[in-house]
Amino acid sequence: MATSTKMLALAILAVLPVLMKASTCIGPQVTSNVYTTSEASMSISTVFVVEVAVKCNNGEKDLLLFADVNGHMVPATQSGTGKFQVSWSDEHKKLPAGTYGVRFFDEEGYNAVRKEKRSGTDGSTVTPIFTVNVKHSGTWTGPYVQTEFVATCVALLVWYMAYRSKSFLMS
Amino acid sequence: MASRKQKLTKEEELLLQDFSRNVSTKSSALFYGNSLIVSAIPLWLFWRIHQMDPYQSGILFAIMTAISTYLVSYAYRNVKFVLKHKVAVKREEAVTREVMKKVADDKKMSKKEKDERILWKKNEVADYEATTFSIFYNNALYLVLIILASFYVLRSLNPNVNYVLSVASASGLLALFSTSTK
Numbered sequence: 001m002a003t004s005t006k007m008l009a010l011a012i013l014a015v016l017p018v019l020m021k022a023s024t025c026i027g028p029q030v031t032s033n034v035y036t037t038s039e040a041s042m043s044i045s046t047v048f049v050v051e052v053a054v055k056c057n058n059g060e061k062d063l064l065l066f067a068d069v070n071g072h073m074v075p076a077t078q079s080g081t082g083k084f085q086v087s088w089s090d091e092h093k094k095l096p097a098g099t100y101g102v103r104f105f106d107e108e109g110y111n112a113v114r115k116e117k118r119s120g121t122d123g124s125t126v127t128p129i130f131t132v133n134v135k136h137s138g139t140w141t142g143p144y145v146q147t148e149f150v151a152t153c154v155a156l157l158v159w160y161m162a163y164r165s166k167s168f169l170m171s
Numbered sequence: 172m173a174s175r176k177q178k179l180t181k182e183e184e185l186l187l188q189d190f191s192r193n194v195s196t197k198s199s200a201l202f203y204g205n206s207l208i209v210s211a212i213p214l215w216l217f218w219r220i221h222q223m224d225p226y227q228s229g230i231l232f233a234i235m236t237a238i239s240t241y242l243v244s245y246a247y248r249n250v251k252f253v254l255k256h257k258v259a260v261k262r263e264e265a266v267t268r269e270v271m272k273k274v275a276d277d278k279k280m281s282k283k284e285k286d287e288r289i290l291w292k293k294n295e296v297a298d299y300e301a302t303t304f305s306i307f308y309n310n311a312l313y314l315v316l317i318i319l320a321s322f323y324v325l326r327s328l329n330p331n332v333n334y335v336l337s338v339a340s341a342s343g344l345l346a347l348f349s350t351s352t353k
Contacts, residue, residue: 148322155318159311166308169257 024106025129027057032132037092040139046095049087050102050132051079065129066110068103071122073110097138103128198251198302202244205306210239213317213338221321221330228331235338242342243313246349251305253352258304259297266293309345316341 033051037043054063065076067086076084086102105113105128113123214232217223225232270289274280280288320337328336 148318152315152318152322155311155315159315162308162311165304166254169254169261169304 024108025054025056025058025060025063028130029055029057030130030132034132034134036134036136037139038137040092041142043139044091045089046092046136046139047087047089048095048100048134048136049085050134051083051085052076052104052130052132053083054130055082064107066105066107068105068113068123068128070100073105073113076104092139092141095136097136100134100136102132102134104130104132198298199244201302202247202306203240205310206240206243206247207236209243209310209313210236210338210342212314213239213321213334213341216317216321217330217334221333223330223334228334231331231335235335239338239342242346243309246309246342246345247302247305249346249349250309251301254304255297255301258300259293262296262300263293266296309349312348313341313345316344 031053035047035049037046037048040046048069050067054065056063061081063082063084065084066073067076069086069088070090072088074086074088076086079085084104105126109126109128112126116123116126214225214236217228218225267289270292271285274285274288317337320340321333325333325336
């Protein structure tokens with residue numbers, strides 16, 4: 001009786017990892033939508049928003065995704081079936097123009113990256129499910145010369161020409 | 172003693188017109204029309220750039236535009252009067268040459284008549300050139316004063332106060348400068 005109980009417990013322990021295995025996406029087809037801040041004059045920080053729609057070949061729907069954003073792992077918010085969103089912000093100078101690769105991991109990948117980071121590495125050896133390249137063209141900080149200054153200069157120039165003509169007539 | 176009513180000659184009439192600051196109805200209409208358009212320009216500036224609501228500030232806009240219209244047309248008249256004589260002197264030779272070319276073959280016309288015609292033509296050319304130049308010069312100066320006042324001198328004030336002071340100072344200074352004889 002005790003032996004059969006022991007055998008049952010061992011069998012459950014052997015099967016448990018398989019039952020508890022996280023859902024994984026095989027052969028993901030990804031469509032992404034990206035927004036980045038384009039104007040710095042009306043905002044204090046640059047914001048990146050990445051929206052992805054993921055379709056897995058194995059039909060997996062219950063995905064849990066994490067994104068590697070500038071070395072930080074953040075959970076991706078689910079905004080619909082197969083749709084995820086990740087956003088982050090920072091000062092304008094800390095997010096200059098360029099291409100930012102955002103790596104997406106499932107739970108397994110997330111745990112692997114965490115493990116690597118705990119051991120002192122940056123987790124770059126872990127293969128993501130997919131990567132989205134975010135192209136940021138930089139932020140516009142306003143014109144080099146203010147428009148009222150240009151208007152003033154033009155008006156002064158026209159007046160000066162009129163003044164010179166008047167001086168000539170009055171001479 | 173019977174009073175003699177002397178009829179003015181054409182020459183005397185022209186001289187009176189020349190030395191008078193009064194303008195003809197046509198010139199007056201031209202001056203007021205132009206000054207109204209120029210005085211209306213700050214309305215667009217303050218509505219679109221300084222974000223003043225045109226309905227809330229309608230009465231203020233109307234009053235200041237009317238005051239500015241009067242002062243700007245006053246400036247037009249003064250500058251025109253000062254310029255007219257100078258323009259007449261500068262254009263005298265050319266006008267005389269042109270008129271003489273036209274009437275040279277007319278043997279019936281006396282010298283006096285020819286001189287009168289030259290004087291009349293000279294007056295007309297000087298009047299027209301002085302009018303248009305006065306409008307051009309005063310418009311340029313008014314716009315410079317408005318831009319400097321509203322965007323630099325008074326920029327930190329409330330838009331309503333900014334509008335009143337910049338229009339009043341621009342049109343006031345314009346009228347003041349126009350009284351100069353130089």
